[in-house]
Amino acid sequence: MQTEIIPAESSFHNAMTEPMPVVEIFSQGDEIVTGQTVDTNAAWLSEQFVLAGFHVSRHTTVGDRLDELAGLLREVAARADFCVCTGGLGPTADDLTAEAVGLAFDRPLECDPEAERQIEAYFTRAGRDMPRANLKQAMLPGGARRIDNSWGTAPGFALQADRCHFAFLPGVPFEMKNMFLESVRAQLGLYWNARPLRLVTLRTVGIGESSIQERLESVDFPDNVRLSFRTGPLENQTKLLFQPDVPIERLRAFTKQVAQAIGSPVFGIDGLDEDPGDLLDVIGRGMTRESHRLSVLETLSCGQVASRCAGAHWFIECTVVRDHVQALAKLGLAGPSLLEKSALLEGAASLAQALRRQAASDLAIAQLWDFDQDLLAERSSVVNVYTALAATSAVYTDHCTVGGTRPRKQAVAATRALDLLRRYLQGIL
Amino acid sequence: MQTEIIPAESSFHNAMTEPMPVVEIFSQGDEIVTGQTVDTNAAWLSEQFVLAGFHVSRHTTVGDRLDELAGLLREVAARADFCVCTGGLGPTADDLTAEAVGLAFDRPLECDPEAERQIEAYFTRAGRDMPRANLKQAMLPGGARRIDNSWGTAPGFALQADRCHFAFLPGVPFEMKNMFLESVRAQLGLYWNARPLRLVTLRTVGIGESSIQERLESVDFPDNVRLSFRTGPLENQTKLLFQPDVPIERLRAFTKQVAQAIGSPVFGIDGLDEDPGDLLDVIGRGMTRESHRLSVLETLSCGQVASRCAGAHWFIECTVVRDHVQALAKLGLAGPSLLEKSALLEGAASLAQALRRQAASDLAIAQLWDFDQDLLAERSSVVNVYTALAATSAVYTDHCTVGGTRPRKQAVAATRALDLLRRYLQGIL
The missing domain is CATH 3.90.950.20 (CinA-like)
Structure with a gap:
């Protein structure tokens, strides 16, 4: 069921010849499967993977049931190459992720002394006594690598099981996002030759999507740029997703051409120099x-x-x-x-x-x-x-x-x- | 892989003796697995199932790839009793749900003449010519039962495959919700003895969750009522989920007791008589x-x-x-x-x-x-x-x-x- 060492020759992905890895996202929590919470983590993570040049094949959510969790983890381990799991790392009885991982992959939980020290330090900084329950968060599946959490109490962890590299992160969006950007994104690059795409966003007000499309009819879009739109209550966005092989000068020149075609409704452009913020x-x-x-x-x-x-x-x-x-x-x-x-x-x-x-x-x-x-x-x-x-x-x-x-x-x-x-x-x- | 007829003795669920059905929700769409759209349909559907007395065990999302869709449909057919699928019923080339169902369960698509008539009528009402592409929406998997859509162009459909009753609905939330409430919810009751829970929501402003909890310490909560909270920017909600066996007089009396304990911050109560709306x-x-x-x-x-x-x-x-x-x-x-x-x-x-x-x-x-x-x-x-x-x-x-x-x-x-x-x-x- 598990492989500890990745053979050296398979640990580097050559994007020209090898197929892209199968990536999945997995969210845990009764609050999601009962509809109390809308899962925004999965959408955010998906966007990060797309920008990093990967294709997410599946999102799955299960509730706080040990057997369902362990079963799903085994399924994912057999079919995916990389999986980010969010949620279920808290101190309460229904936070079961570490236990489920231990059960699914036969890795009994062990106390990580450094995790314990960090959790205690978090409460000391906050000037509060640490509840005993929080010690549970230092119990990680055997052989797992700790992912430090500088934004909350629950450390994450990473491990490989079967063909899949797993990263387990807390469900709190603020902690999850920071830990993904700080630790997990770089980990991806250890196994596969990620070729990050470059996203440039033209932000507009006072013009609808169909009018933008009309104005862009005169622009000749090359094959290595993908055009998409996002319509919101406060602004509309025109997104240009550039393939990694587009030189920066070409990217700048093409963005300028698109901005000129849209005209004065463009109030700012994200993804080039300093982002301008909102209107x-x-x-x-x-x-x-x-x-x-x-x-x-x-x-x-x-x-x-x-x-x-x-x-x-x-x-x-x-x-x-x-x-x-x-x-x-x-x-x-x-x-x-x-x-x-x-x-x-x-x-x-x-x-x-x-x-x-x-x-x-x-x-x-x-x-x-x-x-x-x-x-x-x-x-x-x-x-x-x-x-x-x-x-x-x-x-x-x-x-x-x-x-x-x-x-x-x-x-x-x-x-x-x-x-x-x-x-x-x-x-x- | 498929069973057309449900044996009469298994088509009625006795909640006292039989296990509850395994319910899953499945969302289709590249816009979800790439993070362009947050899937709010899954949360809404989950809440409907909980209220109807069911437990949702899993949400899954895949993109617009025929093999991934068909593979997932076969998995769900083998492990779930009921599944609502949203998305992928539109007129464009990346709307693949019907085709994937045909492939997964060996049911070649057939034109549903009534669906074709309804789609044509929709465009006539809107005073527009029907694009040829929309005729695709009348092609349903062989043996599927049409689910009428009075709110848009794409009809849904229902069928059974392996152990699972599937309902396929459009991804547009407004159409999906109406079709679920009009057609699918009742269908659930055909197969299982749904015992709907009753949700009463006390809506408050000017008081936080922890203060509400303090005021409720004096209230003795019986086992057949579940208490939860939802905190929002404009109001906080105290939710009482009553088991089906609670008599209505008892439910009213207990709600009154809870409302009195919270006091003047309660501006209205949903789920009893006419809902009061927001502040x-x-x-x-x-x-x-x-x-x-x-x-x-x-x-x-x-x-x-x-x-x-x-x-x-x-x-x-x-x-x-x-x-x-x-x-x-x-x-x-x-x-x-x-x-x-x-x-x-x-x-x-x-x-x-x-x-x-x-x-x-x-x-x-x-x-x-x-x-x-x-x-x-x-x-x-x-x-x-x-x-x-x-x-x-x-x-x-x-x-x-x-x-x-x-x-x-x-x-x-x-x-x-x-x-x-x-x-x-x-x-x-």
């Missing part, structure tokens, strides 16, 4: 650099611009009202022309200017919409959103239509307001 | 019933009270400022005593009253905090939050301390403000 990080750097201060008047987005700016030193104040009539009254503006629906873009501009004068800020954003609760609630209807940014030198405006559910319309309105500010700061208005 | 639903009913209107002044929560009220007809306006000095200036209040940190609760009360007078609302909430950016950023530090609700008859105040990350502190502050309103509306202030 608020990009805005925050611009606001800090220029010592700007911002005031906001929201309608449709109903506090979402403010809450996305939470914690920013450059964010001064925000007023949330329901519609343009209330907005005009609030800022002491009047004039029948500003109350016309046809003049809402002009109205937003006047409001932004008034807000800029009244508040202690050099930048002000005001946003209005064609206040119609029926259109707002109806998923298939669109509403008009009018945004204005008043700066020292000029007022910039933006008009768009937004569809979808009410929460989507409100989130998109907030993003449009912030993106107008981003484009101002990046000098592309 | 905003409960508040919305109270505001509508009393024709109240609300204005808000936020500091720490920075727009989160407003954004959680988005779309509510009773929500009038909100002002977001950084600290008490700015808040007092904004509402035209002054007086050095109100600027003292020791008088922030009094300050919040004055602000709420002023806001109530100035705005067109009969209720006003104002919230202040001991404006200290260092404490805010430090995870291990707590900040003080002072909330006041001004109503026609009186001003109600609330003081609490909040710890954790900056986003957590801000979210908890928003929840405290809304919960003060909830308790006012429920008459428990």
Whole structure:
């Protein structure tokens, strides 16, 4: 059932001639098989393996039953070359992973003195007495190699059984991720010639996936780049996965070509130099650099611009009202022309200017919409959103239509307001 | 490999004497094994099985490879009694589930004329031409029973192979959930004497899990009730899972006892009569019933009270400022005593009253905090939050301390403000 030594000639994978290893991910825990917890560890690990140039063939989850665990471990040992297992390393009675490994592969548990020392040190640092139960976490299957955990109490461990190299990590995502990156990823490279792919992500707001695809029709994609999209509530991402053989200059030039094809909706690019962070990080750097201060008047987005700016030193104040009539009254503006629906873009501009004068800020954003609760609630209807940014030198405006559910319309309105500010700061208005 | 007819004597499960069936969940899709998508279907299905009185022993995911799919289907057929499979029923080339089932169990695909008619009708209703590729979705493995899909194009199907009853459903969560509830859940009852558990959920805000546990120490939990907790950013839930043999009067009485032990943090109870919805639903009913209107002044929560009220007809306006000095200036209040940190609760009360007078609302909430950016950023530090609700008859105040990350502190502050309103509306202030 077990092989301790890997023959030297099989320990190095030549990607040109040998088949790729079979990789599996295995999650343990009743909280997962009863549906109490969604398993996000498996998705994260899968992505790491893809980036490292491997193919994950299977995810499996079982609960806290010793026989089911041991049975699954034997199955995996017989069919996979590498397996990361998460969960079941805690101090309680239903944490059974080490015991199951001992049972499956006939390796009785032994106390690892260094693991015991580390667990005691963890509690000493935290200023707490160590519960006796935690000593259980120092009991590792015979012959296993300890994987240190600098982020929590449970050490992980690695061992080989049958054809499979196993790495056992805690289920707490923060600990698991750090231990994978620090210890397990490098271990992969000991056995197989990993040829890491390179992922470049173009981050956009204010443009949908289908529009991005249209803009990319003019770009000639080589065979060694894979294109994919990820759509989220706050931004859309265009992902370029480059094969290992693409030279860095070629990668940079191609990324630039793709960014130019998409145009101004690209607010940042991950995976090249320093990652830019999200839209608020990009805005925050611009606001800090220029010592700007911002005031906001929201309608449709109903506090979402403010809450996305939470914690920013450059964010001064925000007023949330329901519609343009209330907005005009609030800022002491009047004039029948500003109350016309046809003049809402002009109205937003006047409001932004008034807000800029009244508040202690050099930048002000005001946003209005064609206040119609029926259109707002109806998923298939669109509403008009009018945004204005008043700066020292000029007022910039933006008009768009937004569809979808009410929460989507409100989130998109907030993003449009912030993106107008981003484009101002990046000098592309 | 396959059995078409279940012997009559084995088709009914006597929960007292027979072992429970082995249930598995199987998800298909490259987007899952590459980590592009987190599999939330498996968690949802697991919870449904637990509620129906079954034990899920395993989740498995494989990508879009015909041999891996067929191999896994044969494994499951040999070891499980019931399996729900999601994904791989779409019209594209990488949707391989039906083909894999045909291969695994030697059942060549056949066109299901009714499925074809339903797919055509779906496109007619949507006013679109049916792409040829969608006809593929009408090809089902020989002998399979169609599961109608009233929510999308892909029909599901059910069949038995070896010892296992399989149900194949689309991977789109909305379609999958509806089809499971409409067709698959009832099918379970055909083969086993399902004894559904009853889940009652006490929904709370403003109290942590450990405090709830302390308050429940006085409650004597019988063996036929299982207690669990779910902690979320917006509310904490105390879950009571009752065995099928608990009479409804006993269940009601025990739930009442638990609710009384927890006390005023319980804002609603799911699973007894009509579900109350979330905190905003409960508040919305109270505001509508009393024709109240609300204005808000936020500091720490920075727009989160407003954004959680988005779309509510009773929500009038909100002002977001950084600290008490700015808040007092904004509402035209002054007086050095109100600027003292020791008088922030009094300050919040004055602000709420002023806001109530100035705005067109009969209720006003104002919230202040001991404006200290260092404490805010430090995870291990707590900040003080002072909330006041001004109503026609009186001003109600609330003081609490909040710890954790900056986003957590801000979210908890928003929840405290809304919960003060909830308790006012429920008459428990």
